Amino acid sequence: MSRVVPQPLLLAALLAAAGAAGAAEPVAAARQAQIDAIVRDISPQRIQGYVDKLVSFGTRHTMSDTVSDTRGIGAARRWIKSEFERCGAGRLQVAFDGHLHPVDRRISRPTEIVNVVATLPGSQAESRERMYVVSGHYDSRNSDDADAVGDAPGANDDASGTAAVIELACVMSRHKFDATLVFMTVAAEEQGLYGAADWAEKAKQKKLNIAGMFTNDIIGSSHNQDGKRDNTQVRLFAEGIPAVKDMPDNLRALIATGGENDTPTRQLARHVKDVGERYVDGFKVTIVNRRDRYLRGGDHAPFLDRGFAALRFTEPAENFNHQHQNVRKEGALQYGDLTEFVDPAYIAQVARVNAASLAALALAPAAPQEVKIRTARLDNNTDLTWQANAEPDLAGYRIVWRDTTAAQWQGSQLVGKVTAFTVPLSKDNVFFGVQAIDKDGNVSPASYPMPQR
Template sequence: MQCIPRKTLPAALLLCFAANGAMAADAAPNVTAHQAEIDQIVKEISPQRIEGYVRKLVSFGTRHTMSDTVSDTRGIGAARRWIKGELERCGAAAGGRLQVGYDSHVHPVMARLSQPTEIVNVVATLPGTQAESVDRMYVVSGHYDSRVTDVMNATSDAPGANDDASGTAAVIEMACVMARHQFDATLVFMTVAAEEQGLLGAANWAELARQKNWNIAGMLNNDIIGSSRADDGHVDNTQVRLFAEGIPAVKDMSDANRALVATGGENDSITRQLARHIKEVGERYVDKFSVNVIYRRDRYLRGGDHSPFLDRGYAAVRFTEPNEDFNHQHQDLREEGGRKIGDLPEYDDFNYIAQVARVNAASLSSLALAPAAPQQVKVRTAKLDNNTELVWQANKEPDLAGYRIVWRDTTAPQWQGALYVGNTTQYVIPRSKDNFLFGVQAVDKDGNVSVATYPLPQR
């Protein structure tokens, strides 16, 4: 087999020819073409509706976790009832398939809760339509609670326009748009509470998922995606940061993570694979917008609602604007030196939020339309040679076309080469496992591609 570059693709990507001279990729579904349905979803995302959602959330005055729950116009209770009502309205307009409800628990007194407090997430579920995929779930979230300088201050105005009405508005918009479409796998749109008190809402739902053994194949957290303007005044509306953890910092390493380290796969955790997929798909569907993958769990020594999912072994990432302005986060509303301090809607860029929402929506659509990532992917190591023999378990989806092997240099962040190998469960590729990192993806007949699975050694 020989490989040659093809000018119509990125220079690093190679299409390989089989020994008989036929191009192996000719028989493959087109995996780089735009899917019309995903293009339509991206097109439907509206910055005007997102602005309306942000301003409505701000209108509740404060959404602090311990704020008023009785009033219809102020406090976190009014906010969550409005969110639930809006999601129900969108679901009804889309045909009634969107299942909307509360996920609630009472959290005891702790460092950031002065009294037992009901923590309520608003959860909208769009069930998958393929029997073999309906149990596979993709979760997207934003937190709707807010705060000022004193995290225990539950009465002062805390508009939280960026942190995190921006993420909440993006999730509502995605749910309303995507409820009008059908996907093989299940999508879960969550607006969670008590992020500012210690990720309490997200942690409760993630723990429930782990106890019930739900198949969460990916979690996307949107937190502080509202502003394109940095603290020094410069504007960057062309990229978003995507934080993606590698090997988790735990005392006792799991066997799977130990195998990653032993084979040089530190950058091939399930979360890094999810981030690669989001970057590739997001940049394909959202023109002139970059997804900048950051090799960290979160901002330096900070955390977000994806963290409880990571702690329970799920693939989870965080979207955040490229340059934060801390005068507009966690601040009492005031004026200093002739300028306003606080997290106000006038500092949000609604077109930018829409761009980030489009990246989310394209990625979620692609994931939920594609087959599951291949399971039990292994490298056979019985022989010492310069080929790499890969084996994997067959997928169950009825629309599966086959599988795709991807590879990259050990120093490269993204996949550089790909070869469609058809509907088989093993393949010998003439590239050395010493020199390259590999992955196996499942491909359906429409060209939807799964996240890659890193092969572990089969001794």
């Protein structure tokens, strides 16, 4: 069960006051002391140390040395595993997860691709099977994607994301959450997202309940290619309708009701923006309504392809002189993905958004299931129904809504521990969602209602 109890009597009073026709409330959630403590504990100094250590392996190319203890991807993954084990002793379940990948476009020989996975099991029986995954890729490359020998420091791409994941695991493993958290550093992103794809496929085959996935890739610099600094925001890429050849019925219904911006991934992004900006002062989560940067990809894509809600964190503006480049100097211009171009204070801010969002998700109930709008009769009210949640600490539900042109939720109403409610607003004019709330005030992402005829 959730361990923080801020003002439970106030929450109960609000739920009771909502009644059958309570007034609309602002869209807000209780602030949790546990999440504040987690956010405070994120350390730029430790993150800098993790980045420096990863860069010290010279190259982390997927096909680089696996025997040396000081150079290559083998040394890197063994160090990551030892770090997870050191800081999460007795709490994190740490393991290598690998497969032998055949020759492919960017793999010249059969190669073992190994992810390093640290799992923090949930403490609530009814929520333990629900998982939230956060990743960074620890492999690196230089100008030649086949060069497994030359230096490829990969400080920003993606020691920054890997360092954030290690820091998240170390800090968050000291706390308990209802749902399960999976901290994962993956390999072969640069060769074709193979580490993430293998893990996501296994998750699909095992029918794991992955309720959300974040990848952190290129989150290390607050300076763009022109030298301008922006350390006040992070981009969050969130796919809408996937580009599938044959559209399943649920997507067809989503489009038919105008819900292109209400996919589970977009709902997850709204939740991250709300929570991240609430707990990380002066830092903006800028949602980009795309799967990824224009025609590019990352480790969240294999999860999206298999039907999981997944998001990508990336810095505001990439500097391509420091990405996929051999280390060299041409005149006054320094090329290469070096530690000197990484801003640990900025990485820490992005890690704090991750931490707050993951904690809020893992403490909250699951998003309501089978949410429907009854459409049997014409009415200017909206009749909503949903399936009851199973969590023992459930306090009730909240209905949220926004104008059809609005990005974030604008209004809300607490409705108590019910599974149906009529809102005096027209379904023609606004989009609705239903959230679950526990007795500590933890709120789930919203679920978009489908039509019930």
